[in-house]
Amino acid sequence: MADEGLRPIIVKRIKKGGGGHHGGAWKIAYADFVTAMMAFFLLMWLLGSTSKGDLQGIADYFANPLKVAMAGGSGSGDATSVIQGGGKDLTRIDGQQKKGEDDNATKKFNLKAAEEELARAEARRLRALKERIELAIATVPSLQQYKNQLLLDITTEGLRIQIVDEKNRPMFALARAELQPYTKLILHEIAKTLNDIPNKISLSGHTDATPYASGERSxxxxxxxxxxxxASRRELIAGGMQEDKMLRVVGLSSAVLFDKENPFNPINRRISIIVMNKKTEESIEKENQTVDVSDEASVQKAVEQGAQIGPVAPPSGTPNPHAPALAVAAEAAAAASSAQGVTAQTPR
Structure with a gap:
């Protein structure tokens, strides 16, 4: 009994960790969850801010990374791609391929819009030329007294400059093609301005309806x-106009009257200078084109392009089937001319 009282008493104490009721494992799980969410939102942000071409490049990279790393191209080798690759495209001599939006897409041009813009630019040039000539008439003392004889307007053919006669101030000598000194002065001043634009020139002469004593036969x-x-053409060239600018010179007699109510009005005697627009130039240059009327498609195309439509010339040595009708028409016209009385007057 005495030995039992001296036996030592041993107390065992178990030390528990400071992790609370569930321990510290939840912190590790929470950290993994936050990391995964951060990676997810970062991925969503990248997908939303990356272009379609870059996304395709990324997909190609992960589909076959070895090929992209060695050959480059297909998005990964492009400098604008998210994942950079290296090397040259083995299928090209130089440069890299880019799979995605094509910055070098074929450009399309509106031909009709371009033609309209050219027409507007040409109209602006003609108006500027008209204003310049009007300014010269108003400021040059030698031209001011002839301002009533200079008529400028814009027509469908281009800028028209008309030099007309006045009752007591004709441009030419009586019934001759000899220019008066002041007419030469006017033409010289006009010639100085015509070289400023590339448009061609058309020049026509007009008379009044007063006939010669011999009528139309001589x-x-x-x-x-x-x-x-x-004569006016020669004077324009003498005044400095380039020779190759003249495209057409015609004499229209009294066929195109300025004053149709009074055919004998001196204002009908005039010289008309037209600075032609491009459309008028092309129509003149195509006047000599003909097409075979047997080909309907050619006729339609020629009409659209403004070509002259006429019958095909017969081969050499082949009689003209229209010759008899033409001869009869010519005889009838000659008989009518001889039967008509002509007043013997002298035009100015």
Whole structure:
């Protein structure tokens, strides 16, 4: 009994960790969850801010990373791609491929819009030329007294400059193609401005309806208007206009009257200078084109392009089937001319 009282008493104490009721494992799980959420939101942000081409490049990279790393291209080798690759495209001589939006897409041009813009630009040039000539008429003392004889307007053919006669101030000598000194002065001033634009020039001469004593059978208003137009052409060139700018010189006699109510009005005697627009130039240049009327498609195309439609010339040595009808028409016209009385007057 005495030995039992001296036996030592041993007390065992178990030390528990400071992790609370469930321990510290939840912190590790929570950290993993936050990391996963951060990675997820980062992925969503990248998908939302990356272009379609870059996304395709990323997909190609993960689909076959070895090929992209060695050959480059297909998005990963592009400098704008998220994942950079290296090397040159083995299928090209130089450069890299880019799979995605094509920055070098084929450009399409609106031809009709371009033609309209060219027409507007040409109209602006013609208006500027008109204003310049009007300014010269108003400021040059030698031209101010002739301002009533200079008529400028914009027509469907281009800028028209008309030099007309006045009752006591004709441009030419009586019934001749000899220019008066002041007419030469006017033409010289106009010639100085015509080289400023590339447009071609058309020049026509006009007379009044007063006929020659010999009528139309010898020298007539047709020859007079033509001679006056050519005299004006020579004077424009003498004034400094380039020779190759002249595209057409015609004499129209009294066929196109300025004052249709009074055919004998001196204002009908005039020289008309037209600075032609591009459309008028092309129509003149195509006047000599003909097509075979047997080909309907060619006729339609020629009409659209403004070509002249006429019958096909017969082969050499083949009689013209229309010759008899033409001969009869010519005889009838000659008989009518001889039967008509002509007043013997002299045009100015």
């Amino acid at each position: 020298y007539s208003n047709w020859e007079l208007s033509s001679d006056r137009a050519n």
